[in-house]
Amino acid sequence: MKRIRTKLATLMTIVTTSAFADPQIHFEVSFKEPQAHYAEIKMEISGIRKDHIDVKMPVWTPGSYLVREYSRHVENFEACDADGNPFVVEKISKNTWRIVSAKSSKVTINYRIYGFEVSVRTNFIDDTHAFLSPAATFMYVDGMINQPADVTVIPHAAWSKISTGLEPVDGQPNTYRAPDFDILFDSPIEVGNQDVFTFEAAGVLHEIAMVGGGNYNRERLKRDCAAIVEESTKIFGENPNKRYVFIVHNYQSGGGGLEHLNSTVLGASRNGYQNERTYLGFLGLVAHEYFHLWHVKRLRPIELGPFDYDAENYTTALWIMEGFTAYYDNLILRRCGFLNESTYLQALSNDFNTVENRPGNRIQPVAAASFDAWIKHYRPDENSANTSVSYYNKGALLAAMLDLKILDATGGKKRLDDVLKAAYEEFYVRKKRGFEEHEFQALTEKIAGVPVDDIFHAAHTVEPIDYNAYLNAAGYELVDYNEGRELPDLGITTSASDGRLVVTGVARNTGAWDGGINVRDELIAIDGERLDANGRELNRILQTASIGDKLRVLVARDGKLRELTVTLKKDTKGIFTIVPLPRQTPEQENLGKIWLSLR
Structure with a gap:
């Protein structure tokens, strides 16, 4: 039995070596028509001699728990051998292309991707810059997620800078190395003319790439972000990175962030940095995503890695x-x-x-x-x-x-x-x-x-x-300032739309819920009183009404008028605020100081 296993292992080694002889994967990204929101991707695979090779596009990106079907933006997928002879290609699933490679030593794949969605997790390309979400950009060979890959970025002629957490390859301009595809998919790339500046904190070099301009103050950003880095690092006792990259997309109105192993992508309002409240909101986003470099990207539930890029990865945590x-x-x-x-x-x-x-x-x-x-x-x-x-x-x-x-x-x-x-x-x-x-x-x-x-x-x-x-x-203590108050509530939210007062939400177990008011109903009148689009008349009616009152509500629904009878119920919503106890023991006062202490 022992001898049979040895022969089988030897045979498997020979087969594996033959099929995967020092495989190498290299990508080249270029931009022929950025104004039309396209990037061109060349994927070169060598050292895999098989009858066919399956390449796949992830359907989601870690940190954003939704199947986004990135393959829907792939066009003009073609494959050829080292001499340019085309291979037969068959798409065998929504995100898998099978290349009949006939044991060829080299396979070159070309495809285009479309990207025009503003978010931290999807590709966006125009004539000013390109943001590449790697899971939405790069394919992988099925079963070879642990394979290293190189990426060469050829910026458009009008662009001069590349920002990414990937490590550059010495001696090869604009070329970066990922030790495996988990790292590649976790390393977004910004290409354009972003404003780049650096600071050091917790022994780590940090790069900030500001895209889209803005009224930010470089020195203040560096100082405040450094403080966040230092405080976060104190919690975990070490900072595992040598370099960290903030890619900040500044829009007229923006927000949101997505964490990565040694980088993050943030959305911000370009003219909000001089508004103290907006600026604090941005710093909160910085703190949130930076905290994730430990808490999620390294310390994580067991279900969140290694990842399955073909389907949902469920966790209750x-x-x-x-x-x-x-x-x-x-x-x-x-x-x-x-x-x-x-x-x-x-x-x-x-x-x-x-x-x-x-x-x-x-x-x-x-x-x-x-x-x-x-x-x-x-x-x-x-x-x-x-x-x-x-x-x-x-x-x-x-x-x-x-x-x-x-x-x-x-x-x-x-x-x-x-x-x-x-x-x-x-x-x-x-x-x-x-x-x-x-x-x-x-x-x-x-x-x-x-x-x-x-x-x-x-x-x-x-x-x-x-x-x-x-x-x-x-x-x-947590105090509810609505506790004990007897206030009527209709149970809806509304908005003005084209001069109409339209229902946007109906709360469970309220008068509107029981009385049959629907989202998208146009509110026209209550008890014969015409309502205005701004909701002022609706507010007046509710302020003078009482719990138990029955209201005749006239609505327009799908082009038809309907009158509904709604009974007002008590407003059960709270107005919660945390306040100090009026009398604190020394022990309580001490714990409160520790809880909210400045470090």
């Missing part, structure tokens, strides 16, 4: 990954001194208002929201508020409660920072793998010295949470 990050982004701004105590508490209070005033919070557990991100979070509709909850906002609240619980249990000696640092060292550094949720909980309990099943149970249920049981320990 986005409430930990995105939610905890959403808690720390503002907390880091507080530690940097960008937010005072009052402003920070108001920011946290906003999460309470967002979560507790959303009917879907009593329908969908936040762990289920994590799992369903693929079909719900990125595809909201008019009923989403009634059926789902955000793993960002609710996850942030659970992180805050967990932080406060650990502080209370350890007398302020430990906190959530210590859990994250220990988890990073345990799972990423030592075990080199992702974690199971029960492992993360066990590690948390080890550090806290008390059970934390209440927090993890809350993530998997829709039961109400006694937030003050946690906040009180640090000398604070």
Whole structure:
């Protein structure tokens, strides 16, 4: 038996060596018609001698949990041998092309990609610049995701700069090396005339590439981003990068971000840097995405890597990954001194208002929201508020409660920072793998010295949470200024559209919900009173009405008039604010100072 296995292994080695003799993959990206939003991609594959080669385009990009079908933007796919003789090509699935390569030693593939979607996760190409999201740009050989690849970028004649986290190849201009396709797909590329400047923080060189202009102050950005880098690094104890790249797309009105292993792509408003509120929002985005270089890109749920680029990669733990990050982004701004105590508490209070005033919070557990991100979070509709909850906002609240619980249990000696640092060292550094949720909980309990099943149970249920049981320990309480007030509520949101007052949302279990008002209904009159498009008359009617009043609501729906009877119910929405307890014990005052301390 032993001898048979040896012969079989030898035979397999011979076959493998024959089929994959020192395979090499090289891409060349050029831009013949950027004004029409196209890039030309050449993919050269050598050293793979097989009857056929299957190449695939990812259907999604890590960090953005939606199947985006990037292959729909591929055109003119062709393949040929080293002499230019064409191969037969067959598309065998939505994102797979089969090349009948007949054991040829070299295969050259040419295709075009169209890119004209403004986002941090999709390609955008025009006559001023090109942003390449690698998962939407580069194909891989099926079964060879671990293969290294080189990328040569040939900028358009009007462009002079390339910004990317990929490592340059010595002696080869505009050429970069990825050790595998996971790294390639995690390394966006900006090509154009971006304003590039650098700073050093936590021993790491940071590059900022500002695209689209803006009224930013270079020195202030460098100083403030450096502070965020230093504070974030303190939490985990090390910064694993040698170089990090911020690619910032400045629009008339922009936002959003996507994390990568040693870079991030951010959207911003080009003229918002001189507005203090807008600027703080941008710094919060910087803090959020930078925090992800540890928390998601390295410390991660076991389901999130290695990735399957053909299908959804499900996890119930986005409430930990995105939610905890959403808690720390503002907390880091507080530690940097960008937010005072009052402003920070108001920011946290906003999460309470967002979560507790959303009917879907009593329908969908936040762990289920994590799992369903693929079909719900990125595809909201008019009923989403009634059926789902955000793993960002609710996850942030659970992180805050967990932080406060650990502080209370350890007398302020430990906190959530210590859990994250220990988890990073345990799972990423030592075990080199992702974690199971029960492992993360066990590690948390080890550090806290008390059970934390209440927090993890809350993530998997829709039961109400006694937030003050946690906040009180640090000398604070959550106050609902609507508590005890008897106010009527119709239960709709509206907007003005072409001179009409149109319903944009109907809240679950309200008068409008029970009475049959629909989204997209035009509100015309109530009890015979004509309504204006700005909603002023509607507000007047509701301000003078009482709970239990029956209103005759005239609407236009699909070109027909309908009169509905709606009974006003009590407004159940809260106005939540975190305030200090009127009387604090010394222990509470001490924990509160530790919780919100400047570092």
